[in-house]
Amino acid sequence: MQFPAVRVGCQHCGARNRAVCSDCVPAELEELDRIKVYRRFAAGDTIAWAGERMPMIGSVIEGVAVLSATLSDGRRQTVGLLLPSDFLGRPGRARAGFDVVAATEVTFCMFRTAEFERLLEQSPRMFNRLLEMKMDELDVAREWMVLLGRKTARERIASLLVLLGRREAEIAERPVSGRVTFPLRITREAMADYLGLTIETVSRQLSQLRREHLIRLVENRGVEIPDFDALAAESGGPE
Amino acid sequence: MQFPAVRVGCQHCGARNRAVCSDCVPAELEELDRIKVYRRFAAGDTIAWAGERMPMIGSVIEGVAVLSATLSDGRRQTVGLLLPSDFLGRPGRARAGFDVVAATEVTFCMFRTAEFERLLEQSPRMFNRLLEMKMDELDVAREWMVLLGRKTARERIASLLVLLGRREAEIAERPVSGRVTFPLRITREAMADYLGLTIETVSRQLSQLRREHLIRLVENRGVEIPDFDALAAESGGPE
DNA sequence: CGCCTCATTGATAACCTTCAAGACCAGTGG
């Protein structure tokens, strides 16, 4: 299901400093402003199906969407998180490579693919920014391959919480150490799909971390990390 | 250990039609020709360490290199294969994100990072090609995330053999069905690192597939697939 | 209240890893 969403001027956009448009000059922003459309999706909505045409591409403004693949027998693996300012879509390719699903209510700032590609050609700044973002995504995907291939369930949970906590602190421009608190916006199922686990294992490992006072859970969806570095030490990182 | 390698003119380069330089016009090729250096590495050589400076970036001309991550306790996960024409390095970033290791003897066509970046700025064609290649890498990495997160050991082995068999058939320009034969160039350890398994599990699953006549092994390193589609059906693909 | 989704917890089982032993082969040096 799709809802209309309030359209905000680019100058006041929350994703402005990190999105694909972040290096744009005022003239380019005006152009984007003219062709952009806001789209809001409810939690659970499928935004695009793997293999189907994607008529629009754009940035997440608010909320969380996921990229995921489904095997024939129903097994599912999330292969990417789309958080505010992240870009959805592959310019130059008409079809989606993966399912795109709204994990929470999510708002996109979208463009018709053809129009966006035309602007991209005329804006080396935006083109460059897109390359940077795609290379960042690639690094993130590869880090996640390490998690999926080699980390234990406990380490996977810790890694995810560290990732979300770090992202939260960055956005709030707070130090990423000591006490960190943030809302877990996604369900256990979404966590399991992302971590390559089952919801039961996710639940058990969260409980275990809670029993060890490495985290606290507030009504299932709020996370408090009393000592960020202590949790990070459980995430099986490289050093 | 590093060996000198014969320097070939770009016009006659085997990677020319698929590498980052594939869309370059003659003037750009001349420029690249002037600043390129060939480097050859022996199987097992470490080409770059994660976190260290990478003074050169460039394309694989021949052989296989892998990108991999190592956790503090020695667990290792391969996160990318570099095959001929693939690009190594992240323009704009001085340090390697992962270890780069020669899986076989491998030859690179390399450039000083700064010089390459300068050319990149002046060549929208090459810039565009680089973006395409990075987005391809991203899709491949995400497909592999599905394997690492959800597939069984048997499916992982089948997937790898199908991948290698398909590439072999493509290069030989033969149909990718019926009987397919190719050399396994890599060790069981390299397979295990790529598949997120142990060498024992790799060995057992290969033996199991052999017992079921889905594959034949010739002296441990040659693979014969009597019925490609039958093996593909064991790979746990999406449909 | 009944019904739904989401989450937790327990019991059991499956799969893969770990530990261990041995085969095979190539290279090396006595």
Add this chain to the structure above:
DNA sequence: CCACTGGTCTTGAAGGTTATCAATGAGGCG
């Protein structure tokens, strides 16, 4: 020539981690 060594691979037995199956609880909403 042969013993010795190191590397690669296979196979077996045992154990651990996670999945599966099942029951229950908590919270939202008609």
